[in-house]
Amino acid sequence: MIWWQNLPFFSIIGSLLSASIAFILPRKRARHFTLLILGLDVLSGLLLLHRIILLNAGPFVFQMGHFPMPWGNVIRCGVLEAFLASFFPAVMLCAVAAGQPSLEELSEKNRESLSCAIVLLLITALLAQIYSNDLFTCYVFLEIMTLTACALIVLRDxxxxxxxxxxxxxxxxxxxxxxxxxxxxxxxxxxxxxxxxxxxxxxxxxxxxxxxxxxxxxxxxxxxxxxxxxxxxxxxxxxxxxxxxxxxxxxxxxxxxxxxxxxxxxxxxxxxxxxxxxxxxxRVDHLLLLFSLSGLVVGSLEALRTTHFLRMIAWSSVAQIGYIYLGLALGAGLGYRAALFHLCVHAAAKSLLFLSADMLQRVSENRDRIQCLRGAARRSPVFGLCWTIAAFSMVGLPFTGGLISKLLLGEAALSHSRIVAIISLLALALSSFLHILYFLRTVILLWSPDPETTGPVPSVRVGGTPLLACCTLAVASIALFFLADPLLQLFSLGLSQF
Amino acid sequence: MDLHLLLENRLAAAAIILFGIGLTTLLLNRNLIKKIIGFSFMDSAIFLFLTSEGYIGGRTAPIQLPDGSMPASAFVDPIPAGLVLTGIVVSVSVTALMLSLTVRLYQRYHTLDLDEIAQLVRKEGEK
CATH class of the missing domain: 1.20.58 (Methane Monooxygenase Hydroxylase; Chain G, domain 1)
Structure with a gap:
């Protein structure tokens, strides 16, 4: 076995052990340690990707305890796994770095180290999910992911x-x-x-x-x-x-x-x-098609109806999950490729939407009503721009990754039977129209001058790290448009070896 | 309906019925503690099914003697037992988290009724 073929196993175990270490570290060190481990996970994924592509090696299997299949548990890594094992920790790294100001809220309750441990456990479960080749191992890490995700929700107490x-x-x-x-x-x-x-x-x-x-x-x-x-x-x-x-x-x-x-x-x-x-x-694909098409319409309608900023982004998530499942329902080849591409687009854009939304709320006295955020982007132009780029990507406007994923979904729908193609395209068109309505409405509101603000604009001090993290996600949302061709080639190759 | 087939698969049938009871309790009961009991029912039903699948009549537990004299054909399938053990660990962790959430909610709202808690949370948000 070549040394780099040990990387998937060590990235999982390393993240797991680091979670225990982060828990006992003082809060500032725990945060830096978490960022370091996530960075190492990104590097290990990139190294694997580089090696597999460079050596034209194809997927490899790592036997746990040197027991061959079907007796022992194995993990498997190909091009797709290596790409996702670098992409997911990278998004998480940006999320942790950009969420720094809100984590200070936790420091009063001495929970910052705990939150770092939870994040590291979550990335362990996610990496295990990517690499694992055993259904029961997948189930165990699925549950770890559920527990850690619940812990993330209740952190605010x-x-x-x-x-x-x-x-x-x-x-x-x-x-x-x-x-x-x-x-x-x-x-x-x-x-x-x-x-x-x-x-x-x-x-x-x-x-x-x-x-x-x-x-x-x-x-x-x-x-x-x-x-x-x-x-x-x-x-x-x-x-x-x-x-x-x-x-x-x-x-x-x-x-x-x-x-x-x-x-x-x-x-x-x-x-x-x-x-x-x-x-x-x-005929499970019919079930998926039904859920996903209704999801992308209902999610968009609810996002349009709500008057709360975060709820609007949350409802948009329901619609976007519908898009990814639509790709799965449209099936092997084009559908899977579209689903994978939208998975990446959504991961970059949705995390950016939530992270920059927090900054925009901070310069608007932490109010959540969309109407109360008038002029927020003028008070914080960089985060306003980041939110706008992410919103454009979700709508599917040109020069953002969202456009490519919508084109891919359309292409996948057209390769299906006529009825499926017509229904899917109609739902896609309706959902896109609704996305334009609520996202563009909010973008216009964010950039409009606020007549109530007189005198100096209230500003909130934000460190360089959150700014850099948000800008990285914004660049990623645009880069997905320009790097669509090589990425799609990588996905096709990865799916053929998956 | 073939009664003989049902009798032959009685453990599987019992497991599925228990799973249904657990699932409906978890989803429909408003009391948080009963929801957790429902979840435990659901998981135990799956473990019962798995154990019954791994059991082979007339065979013993898969423990080899020091002299290695027991043939593999003398043992029941050891994998389901391992899976059940792992599953129980997962189930205990989930139950612990659910119970800790319940304790927190009870301390704050002094009720275990999920609908009542939802109403109180809504009122709290309106203030």
Whole structure:
């Protein structure tokens, strides 16, 4: 084994151990330590990507304890895994760095080190989710992700945050239960938990024409379980409360990374375990199509209706998750590629929306009504610009990554049957129109002069780190437009080896 | 309905019924403690199902003697037991977090009724 093939394992274990260390460090050191570990995770992902592409090596398997498949647990890393293992920690690094001012609120309660430990546990679970090749290991880390995400929501310790945390847990436990039941049924049917042996057994069962109904039920259980956990419509009820009561950095991490971990796992199950033909045969794609199309319309309508700033971004998240699931529902090839691209676009733009929204609220006396934020971007132009870029990316305007993902989704829809194509394109058009209405309305309001402000503009001191982090995310949102071609090539290659 | 088939799979049937009871309690009951009990029911049902799948009649626990004289065919499937053990650890952690949230909510609002707490939170927000 070559030395760099140990990196996936050590990035998971390293992050896990660092979580314990961060917990006992003094608050400022814990924060710097967390940023350092996240930076190392990004570097390890980039190094893996560089090595795999440079050596044209293809995916490799790391045997835990040197037990070969199917006896031992293994982790697997290809181009796609390496890319996501650098992209997700990078977004988290920006979220932690930019959320620094709000973390000071926690220092009064001596919770800053705890929040750093939670973030590191979350990245451990996310990395394990990316690399793991075993369904039960995925379930265990799925639960760790749920627990840490709940801890992130309740960090503020307000009544609303506790209530939102409870709602989040109840729905997520339903999702976990359904997913676990799916795994157990699959194990009882095939006797395997590793993905490649599972795939062979499922293909054999499918070709023999037996257990078609059981496989359909298992696939439906796993799909619905993960849809519930990633807050796809109609399982989104916790989203508006949670996102409007948690800390900005928690919001950024929850919306841009936690839900993506679940989606990635579902993609893995479709590609590596069942195969798209079986998904089509079980008609689970119809279920996904129904949920995602209704999600992207209802999410956009609710975002237009609400008068609260953070709730609007939260409802927009419901719609955007619908876009990613639409890509999954549209299937192998173009659909998966579109889903992956939008996953990255949404991760960068949505975290930027939450982080810069916090800064805009700070220069507006921490008010949450959209109308009260009139002129906020003039009071804080850099964060106003960052929010505007992220909003443009969500709308899908030119020179932002959002445009490419919408074009890809349209292309994927057109490659489908006529009815699916027409319904998907209509829903996409309606949702885009609604996105334009509420995001552009807010952008105009943020940049309008505030007649009530007379005299000097109130300013809030913000350090260089949050500024740099937000600017990095803004650049990433634009870079996704210009780097779309190489990224799509990477996704196609990654999916072919996934 | 084939009664013989149902009897043969009685443990699986019991597990699915228990899972349903747990799921509906978790989703529909307004009392926070009962919700947590519902969750425990749900997870225990899955563990029961998994254990029953791993059990093979007439075989013993998978513990090899020092002289290695026991053949592999003498043992039940050891993997489900391992999975159940891991699952129980996960379930305990989740229960602990849910209980700690419940304690915090009770200390603040002096009720365990989720709807009442939601109303109180709303009133608190309006002030």
């Amino acid at each position: 307000s009544g609303r945050a506790l209530m939102a945390g409870m709602r989040y847990m109840v729905l997520n436990l339903v999702g976990s239960g359904l997913f676990l039941l799916g795994i157990v049924l699959l194990y009882s049917l095939t006797g395997h938990l590793l993905m490649e042996p599972l795939h062979s057994s499922i293909q054999a069962l499918s070709q023999a024409g037996t257990h078609h109904r059981s496989l359909t039920i298992i696939l439906a259980l796993m799909t619905v379980g993960l849809c519930v956990k990633s807050a796809l419509f109609p399982f989104h009820s916790w989203v508006p409360d949670a996102y409007s009561s948690a800390l900005p950095s928690s919001n950024a991490i929850l919306s841009s990374l936690v839900s993506k971990g679940y989606i990635l796992l579902l993609l893995k199950i479709y590609v590596r375990v069942f195969g798209w033909d079986l998904v089509l045969a079980s």
